[in-house]
Amino acid sequence: MGATGFFGLERTEDPRAWRMKVVPELCSGMGALFGGCGLGAAIEALEVTTGRPLVWATAQYLSFARPPAVIDLGITESVRGHQVSQGRAVACVDGEEILTVNAALGRRALRWSGAWAVRPEVPPPDECRPRVLQERHQGSIMDRLDMRLAHARDFEDLDGEPGDGRSALWVRLPDLDVSAAALAIVGDYVPFGIGQALGGRTGSNSLDNTLRVARRAPTEWILADVRVHAVADGFGHGLVHLWAEDGTLLGTASQSAIVRERGD
Numbered sequence: 001m002g003a004t005g006f007f008g009l010e011r012t013e014d015p016r017a018w019r020m021k022v023v024p025e026l027c028s029g030m031g032a033l034f035g036g037c038g039l040g041a042a043i044e045a046l047e048v049t050t051g052r053p054l055v056w057a058t059a060q061y062l063s064f065a066r067p068p069a070v071i072d073l074g075i076t077e078s079v080r081g082h083q084v085s086q087g088r089a090v091a092c093v094d095g096e097e098i099l100t101v102n103a104a105l106g107r108r109a110l111r112w113s114g115a116w117a118v119r120p121e122v123p124p125p126d127e128c129r130p131r132v133l134q135e136r137h138q139g140s141i142m143d144r145l146d147m148r149l150a151h152a153r154d155f156e157d158l159d160g161e162p163g164d165g166r167s168a169l170w171v172r173l174p175d176l177d178v179s180a181a182a183l184a185i186v187g188d189y190v191p192f193g194i195g196q197a198l199g200g201r202t203g204s205n206s207l208d209n210t211l212r213v214a215r216r217a218p219t220e221w222i223l224a225d226v227r228v229h230a231v232a233d234g235f236g237h238g239l240v241h242l243w244a245e246d247g248t249l250l251g252t253a254s255q256s257a258i259v260r261e262r263g264d
Helices: 003-007 035-050 180-186 190-198
Strands: 017-021 054-061 070-080 084-093 096-106 146-151 166-172 202-206 208-213 222-232 235-244 249-261
Touching: 003 035, 003 180, 017 035, 035 054, 035 070, 035 084, 035 096, 035 180, 035 208, 054 180, 166 190, 180 208, 180 222, 180 235, 180 249, 190 202, 190 222, 190 235, 190 249
Parallel strands: none
Antiparallel strands: 017 070, 054 096, 054 208, 070 084, 084 096, 146 166, 166 222, 202 249, 208 249, 222 235, 235 249
8 A cells, every 4th residue: 555545645626735634543552643654644745746755854743633633734845956855744733733844855866875784683574573562552553563573572571671772673564565654654663662771661752753765675574773872851862774674774763752651
């Protein structure tokens, strides 16, 4: 399935205006629109509107959107060059801005290419155990993902023993083709990594998410290689490298998040 259908995006009579219903299947376990789905929908609207592939996009999360809200998504192509567009997406619910995305899109021919990041050595997806979901995840976006723990603990196994800041899980989206929008969803796993790093049963709300697309390659599974840099003053910061099964670096995603003890 393409991203437009996955998110339920509908184009209006204005070619630069879109609408999207917030449904439980696009929400996190806390019942609000999952940040990666918000960014992914904005990326899809930007790519379709400009006719160009994403290079990078950064989202600032301003407020929550819960079912049965309807999001109005406005696209502005601020600059259109020969090869690169600079654009913006603004998402509102009942006139209140909840999400702002700035992005660059395009493609340039260049004879040099390379990737210097190093993928962690982890077992393939079929050798990793499935992630155990909590009751609050039923009917949410998590129910639409197939997740396998490559180097991580289940929530119930977080006993207070800190980790090394590194965790990894394989993610497959059976209902969504691999795309920049799909990477936005899988890239929203710094909050997962924060709990793994602290060894505590924490919850996190993303403040932002920046996705940078390196290469587009076919893959059934995406490895979310999470690297938490620091947790201080109630906030956590980290990075996710996104890998194809064949070792291709698909992109990176970085985030800062509000960290709470579960139950706050």
